[in-house]
Amino acid sequence: MHRKTLIHPIWIFFLFLFLIYEFACAESKSVGFAIPFPDLTFAQVLFKDERAYLGIPQKKTFSFGNIRGNLILVEFISTYCVSCQRQTPILNELYSSIEKDPNLKGKVKIIGIASGNNLKEVETFKKEYEVPYPIFSDLKFDAHTAVGSPRTPFMIWVRKDAQGKGIVVSTHLGLIDSVRAVLDETRAVLQYDLALLKPKKGSVYEGDALKPPLSEEELMAKAIEGMEASGGKVIQIEKISFKDGDWIYVGKVDFGTHQKNLFSKLASRRAVCDICHDTFFIYTFDPDGRVMEIVPLQLTKVGNLKWTDGDIKKLKSRTIGKSILKPFTFDPKVDSISGATITAVLIFDSLDKAKEIYEKLKKKGYVK
Numbered sequence: 280m281h282r283k284t285l286i287h288p289i290w291i292f293f294l295f296l297f298l299i300y301e302f303a304c305a306e307s308k309s310v311g312f313a314i315p316f317p318d319l320t321f322a323q324v325l326f327k328d329e330r331a332y333l334g335i336p337q338k339k340t341f342s343f344g345n346i347r348g349n350l351i352l353v354e355f356i357s358t359y360c361v362s363c364q365r366q367t368p369i370l371n372e373l374y375s376s377i378e379k380d381p382n383l384k385g386k387v388k389i390i391g392i393a394s395g396n397n398l399k400e401v402e403t404f405k406k407e408y409e410v411p412y413p414i415f416s417d418l419k420f421d422a423h424t425a426v427g428s429p430r431t432p433f434m435i436w437v438r439k440d441a442q443g444k445g446i447v448v449s450t451h452l453g454l455i456d457s458v459r460a461v462l463d464e465t466r467a468v469l470q471y472d473l474a475l476l477k478p479k480k481g482s483v484y485e486g487d488a489l490k491p492p493l494s495e496e497e498l499m500a501k502a503i504e505g506m507e508a509s510g511g512k513v514i515q516i517e518k519i520s521f522k523d524g525d526w527i528y529v530g531k532v533d534f535g536t537h538q539k540n541l542f543s544k545l546a547s548r549r550a551v552c553d554i555c556h557d558t559f560f561i562y563t564f565d566p567d568g569r570v571m572e573i574v575p576l577q578l579t580k581v582g583n584l585k586w587t588d589g590d591i592k593k594l595k596s597r598t599i600g601k602s603i604l605k606p607f608t609f610d611p612k613v614d615s616i617s618g619a620t621i622t623a624v625l626i627f628d629s630l631d632k633a634k635e636i637y638e639k640l641k642k643k644g645y646v647k
Contacts, residue, residue: 311483313476316353316437316445317425319343321415323398329413333388344443348388350469351445352461355423355433356414358396358404359620360552361581362454363432367408372458374412377465387465390415394423394431394551395624400611420628423551427484430553435483436464440473447483448476453553489547491559492577498561501574502528502543505563508572509541510534521639529645540645541565544636545576546629551621556583558625566646568604568637570630578626580618590616594623598630607631 322340330337334347343351354370356363370389377383391414393401398416405414417423426435429452436449448468455461491498503513511532520526528543541563548558559576573595578586586594597614601607609627616623640646 311426311435311447311450311481313479314447314481314483315478316343316435316447316483317422318445319392319422319425321422323415325413333390333413343437343445346388346390349386349439350388350448350465351437351439352387352389352465353435353437354389354391355394355426355429355431355435356391357394357431357551357621358400359624360431360555362553364408366432366454367410369455369458369461371409371411373461376458376462383465383469386469388412392417392422394420395609395621395628397609397611419631427482428486428549429484430486430549430555431551432553433484434461436468438468438471438473446473446476446478450483452484486549489549489557489559491545491547498545499528501561501576502545502563503530505543505561505572505574506530506532506541508563508574511541514538519643519645521643525636525639527636527640529640539566541571542636542640542645543574544633546626548625548629551625554581555579555621558622560626560629562598562630562633564603564633564637568602568634568646570599570601570603573598573626578619578622580616580622582618584618586616586619590619594626598626601630603630603633603637607633 320340320342324339325333325335335341335345374389377387377389389412391410391412393404393414394417396416397418401414401416404410420428423429432454434451434455435447437445438448440446448471449464493501499516499518503516506513511534513530514533516528516530518526518528530541530543531538532541543561543563546558546560546562550557556577556579558578560578561574561576562570563572563574564570575586575591580586593616607627607630609624611620614623614627637646
């Protein structure tokens, strides 16, 4: 009895230190720690060596869960992101180091996910930067959205549990400056006992809430500007909300010989790359789904420069008059804006998703 009373306080002391340590580690972890990684689906034909590396059979569609390995390093990039381009040699060296290490080879895999980029852009990027690991095209930002729309580059360490499901064990936002740091983190997370981790709900990445650069009154004034650009006069305007919390401006516009409703929608998109700025603009469309006007609110280029009148004119020439009921596919050869290609991609992607807004208006009876 006497012996137990002497040992008991010591164990409490060490337990106290352990809990402090665990709490400190938890506080230093990214918001994505212990979050289940979504079982992303990719529709992309891989080369033979890429299939062999990932352990995926020859098929057009496969999921993240099909990738073999104990630990998957997932790098979200944009092929136009300067930091992603600068980081590529480091990731190439990381790949080489893993493949040369018998304790890591086969257990650790690396994949890239190119947000907003098509297959041609991915192929060009891989060739230019001699990337040895697979990069998947995420043209419609589906994978990017599924993990919380992170800025790029964004690295996620994903462990596979006994059932083959992915669990996020570490993340890194922004440029990685050394291979050593990534290797150290990789070896460390491989030692985690997943049975001790309690999966949490939430997003892998949680960015700041998007805040429009204008007040409510100013936004409505810009919405009216978009509606009147086609030559009519707004005689009535209201802001309507949908069940999912989304909203849009509906205006009755008098064109002299007739009146009709026009719709103005605020598009807010978080920046994709780590040095980019958030994108805000208002697009106006008619009951037939035809784009009538684009009103820029915050469109920037490299160096935080504002778009020029020429840039905006080019954007309008590529968007106004087109229907949101048809695919709004970005073509980098003709739709790019010098120094603002990523922003242009986001604009086209927002217009491509505008059909969802149209369908909501249809259910409310504003369009037939």
